[in-house]
Amino acid sequence: MLYGFGGSVLRVNVGTGDIDIRALDPAFARRWLGGRGFISKILYDEVPRSTSAFDPDNLLVISPGVLAGHFAPGGSKCCFGAISPITNGLGDSTVGGHFGPELKFAGYDLVILRGISPGPSYLVIDDDKIEIRDAARYWGRGSMETEKMLKDDLGCDFEIATIGPAGENLVTSACITHDYGRQAGRCGIGAVMGSKKIKAIAVRGTRSLAVYDLQKTKEVNLAIIKRTSRHPNMDPWQKYGTAMFVGWSNNNGVYPTRNFQTTYLENHEKLDGAELVEKLLVSHKACFGCWMNCGKYSKVALPDRPTVYVEGPEYETNALCGGNCGFERIDEVAYINWLCDHLGIDSMSGGGLVAFAMECFEKGLITREQLEGRQLRWGNLDDFEHFLKMIAERRGIGEWFAQGLAPAAKKISGGSEKFAVQVKGMGMSGYDGRYAPAMLLGYMTSDIGAHHNRAWTITLDDDIGRQVISGKAKLVVYLQHIRPFFDSVSSCRLFWGEVDVTPEEYIAAIIMATGWNEFTLAEAMTASERVWNLNRAHFLERNCHLGKSGRAFDYPNSRFYEEAVPSGPGKGARLTLPQLDLMLDEYYAARGWGVNGNPSREVLLELGLEDAAGNLEEAGLLGRLSTELPPSTRGERYKPKAF
Amino acid sequence: MRLKVNPDNCSGCRLCLQICAMEQFNEVNPRKARLRLEAAFPEPGKYCPRVCTECGSCREICPVDAIEENQKGVLSVREDSCIECGACVEICPEGVMMRWEDGIPFKCDFCGQCAEVCNTSALTRQS
Numbered sequence: 202m203l204y205g206f207g208g209s210v211l212r213v214n215v216g217t218g219d220i221d222i223r224a225l226d227p228a229f230a231r232r233w234l235g236g237r238g239f240i241s242k243i244l245y246d247e248v249p250r251s252t253s254a255f256d257p258d259n260l261l262v263i264s265p266g267v268l269a270g271h272f273a274p275g276g277s278k279c280c281f282g283a284i285s286p287i288t289n290g291l292g293d294s295t296v297g298g299h300f301g302p303e304l305k306f307a308g309y310d311l312v313i314l315r316g317i318s319p320g321p322s323y324l325v326i327d328d329d330k331i332e333i334r335d336a337a338r339y340w341g342r343g344s345m346e347t348e349k350m351l352k353d354d355l356g357c358d359f360e361i362a363t364i365g366p367a368g369e370n371l372v373t374s375a376c377i378t379h380d381y382g383r384q385a386g387r388c389g390i391g392a393v394m395g396s397k398k399i400k401a402i403a404v405r406g407t408r409s410l411a412v413y414d415l416q417k418t419k420e421v422n423l424a425i426i427k428r429t430s431r432h433p434n435m436d437p438w439q440k441y442g443t444a445m446f447v448g449w450s451n452n453n454g455v456y457p458t459r460n461f462q463t464t465y466l467e468n469h470e471k472l473d474g475a476e477l478v479e480k481l482l483v484s485h486k487a488c489f490g491c492w493m494n495c496g497k498y499s500k501v502a503l504p505d506r507p508t509v510y511v512e513g514p515e516y517e518t519n520a521l522c523g524g525n526c527g528f529e530r531i532d533e534v535a536y537i538n539w540l541c542d543h544l545g546i547d548s549m550s551g552g553g554l555v556a557f558a559m560e561c562f563e564k565g566l567i568t569r570e571q572l573e574g575r576q577l578r579w580g581n582l583d584d585f586e587h588f589l590k591m592i593a594e595r596r597g598i599g600e601w602f603a604q605g606l607a608p609a610a611k612k613i614s615g616g617s618e619k620f621a622v623q624v625k626g627m628g629m630s631g632y633d634g635r636y637a638p639a640m641l642l643g644y645m646t647s648d649i650g651a652h653h654n655r656a657w658t659i660t661l662d663d664d665i666g667r668q669v670i671s672g673k674a675k676l677v678v679y680l681q682h683i684r685p686f687f688d689s690v691s692s693c694r695l696f697w698g699e700v701d702v703t704p705e706e707y708i709a710a711i712i713m714a715t716g717w718n719e720f721t722l723a724e725a726m727t728a729s730e731r732v733w734n735l736n737r738a739h740f741l742e743r744n745c746h747l748g749k750s751g752r753a754f755d756y757p758n759s760r761f762y763e764e765a766v767p768s769g770p771g772k773g774a775r776l777t778l779p780q781l782d783l784m785l786d787e788y789y790a791a792r793g794w795g796v797n798g799n800p801s802r803e804v805l806l807e808l809g810l811e812d813a814a815g816n817l818e819e820a821g822l823l824g825r826l827s828t829e830l831p832p833s834t835r836g837e838r839y840k841p842k843a844f
Numbered sequence: 845m846r847l848k849v850n851p852d853n854c855s856g857c858r859l860c861l862q863i864c865a866m867e868q869f870n871e872v873n874p875r876k877a878r879l880r881l882e883a884a885f886p887e888p889g890k891y892c893p894r895v896c897t898e899c900g901s902c903r904e905i906c907p908v909d910a911i912e913e914n915q916k917g918v919l920s921v922r923e924d925s926c927i928e929c930g931a932c933v934e935i936c937p938e939g940v941m942m943r944w945e946d947g948i949p950f951k952c953d954f955c956g957q958c959a960e961v962c963n964t965s966a967l968t969r970q971s
Contacts, residue, residue, distance in 0.1 A: 270872065272866060299858070306875070348886075357883070381885045381886045407873075409873035410873065415870055415871075419863070419867075423960070426859075430963050483888065483889040483890070484890055485855040486855055486889075487855035487856055490859055490862055491857050492857060492963035492964075494855035494857060500889065510885075510886045510889050
């Protein structure tokens with residue numbers, strides 16, 4: 202008996218209607234753990250290198266990992282993955298809420314969609330009853346509207362994942378929305394779902410999860426709940442969620458302001474968590490089985506606009522749609538949050554796109570004529586709304602932005618690529634790296650581009666010294682291993698980062714769920730390192746026509762090594778290209794990669810990735826070690842300070 | 845002991861459902877809980893746990909008097925008398941007389957685990 206997992210893999214060809222359900226291979230499960238791990242392996246093995254994001258042979262892969270659905274800290278997550286239309290490498294994004302647990306209760310650890318449906322459709326997974334249904338009635342509707350309609354039509358006990366109009370229109374920053382405001386946001390997975398003409402996936406699961414040691418699970422997790430409830434960080438997290446980062450981020454000189462021109466917003470108090478709670482809060486909203494309830498559900502009533510309800514704005518939306526676009530009113534940012542969710546645009550990438558366009562307008566690189574007679578002024582809600590709809594509907598120059606930041610900068614030219622804030626085409630998360638070099642290194646080396654959640658390292662910068670360059674790479678590597686662990690087992694990292702649940706306690710929860718003999722943190726970290734190296738190999742194999750050196754893909758736009766921070770606590774902070782190269786040198790060395798940033802045969806073989814080693818060798822992409830393989834970082838540990 | 849519901853505090857985490865099914869059935873399956881959660885989204889955006897209030901409607905409607913107070917003073921279904929007609933399930937004003945695959949109905953026995961696990965005081969014990 203396979204404890205801990207749903208037990209089945211569901212494959213659906215939405216083009217032909219073929220459905221295949223097979224048992225999950227236990228050895229595969231332990232090696233890749235689930236979630237992000239499963240998705241990395243499936244995409245590496247099954248998607249031809251010549252297949253691009255919107256081709257029928259791209260796969261939309263969905264996986265709740267081993268802890269999803271369990272009585273364990275944060276067992277709520279579900280990972281969505283595909284070849285990304287933004288990076289042309291592996292893309293994945295993890296969403297909380299209830300979708301992942303529901304898939305497990307229906308019996309599935311992996312759902313793999315292939316092909317393109319002949320017309321708009323949605324997929325219903327009702328335990329072992331699988332149906333592809335006509336979605337004509339939902340096509341064109343907003344994300345939350347679609348979710349409500351499907352719950353009304355199917356039953357409120359279904360969990361829904363849906364795309365909005367942006368996903369239907371293949372906008373590369375399109376997201377997948379679930380639970381009225383939680384998103385698998387990044388990497389454009391919503392656009393891949395749209396390319397398959399799948400408007401939504403509805404799931405209902407009524408089975409019990411098989412747990413190896415249920416009694417102990419109950420006792421241990423109850424004790425963790427009791428302990429962490431008394432933790433001093435619990436109260437602010439419950440009250441404000443991530444929105445409380447706004448003040449901290451500004452005071453630490455990392456808050457993206459007016460398209461990362463500076464790192465401090467003068468009136469940031471007006472966007473802080475306290476302001477959100479005081480002015481907009483309707484209710485606190487938690488994911489499945491979570492007692493931190495970081496979600497803040499808001500009601501926004503602005504003059505001349507419909508009254509709307511939205512989950513958020515949490516920190517990233519606040520930063521990238523707020524200060525980064527020059528907004529200083531929490532109700533306006535919350536409305537923008539709703540607009541992004543409604544249209545199905547990732548509010549992080551979407552905020553970055555509009556901020557870039559605003560700076561282009563400020564510099565005269567975009568004209569009123571190109572904006573259908575409108576303007577794009579910092580902090581102007583009408584301008585923002587009009588332009589976001591141009592993107593979602595691919596109207597005029599909205600078409601360029603629908604393709605992504607890098608393609609838009611190429612079209613606009615005029616030096617705009619210097620301030621198109623991205624790595625590998627992926628817009629940057631809400632922390633500027635000039636006064637936090639380890640954060641910048643995390644962005645530069647992330648497998649999906651400039652996303653914070655692959656390694657959030659600012660407190661590491663704090664610990665070692667904000668402008669110290671050397672000596673941070675190894676710890677970035679460690680953080681890039683612990684994070685895939687949480688994404689693979691589908692557990693929220695916040696209990697680890699904020700209220701001191703230890704990695705060993707997560708490991709214990711996995712053992713209690715699965716009964717795995719001698720499962721250790723070292724084994725889990727090895728699985729993470731395997732995922733990281735596989736994704737690097739995959740990226741290089743897919744993008745080697747643009748260059749054979751991984752290093753060439755690892756630089757941010759030049760604002761981050763040519764311009765100093767002009768104001769705020771980070772004023773004067775400046776990085777140079779040689780400093781970025783030094784960080785990359787140390788990073789590649791710590792990973793056992795060649796100086797060109799490509800994985801070496803030695804490290805791939807140590808991790809059991811013989812196939813990737815063979816593929817890289819055949820393509821002339823193997824990195825060459827200049828010294829012996831360094832000792833693995835797997836035994837090291839670093840825990841960032843809690844917020 | 846009874847349960848007090850403070851709906852404004854509920855964040856919809858379903859820990860109460862999870863622990864209830866574990867306590868009562870030794871299973872990880874929130875659908876087997878003896879309480880339920882209502883969610884009103886996208887508006888007004890509120891949750892409300894629904895729990896047994898011991899109002900006695902189930903006892904009154906039962907045609908064979910299979911529902912009676914047990915030793916703890918809590919209404920419960922006597923499995924040897926129940927004819928599985930489902931009348932108690934239909935009449936329950938809170939929707940918490942539960943039934944699993946047309947079997948014998950079951951209800952909350954006020955073990956208190958749901959209040960124990962609730963970190964927002966949406967559910968509390970009431971003596």
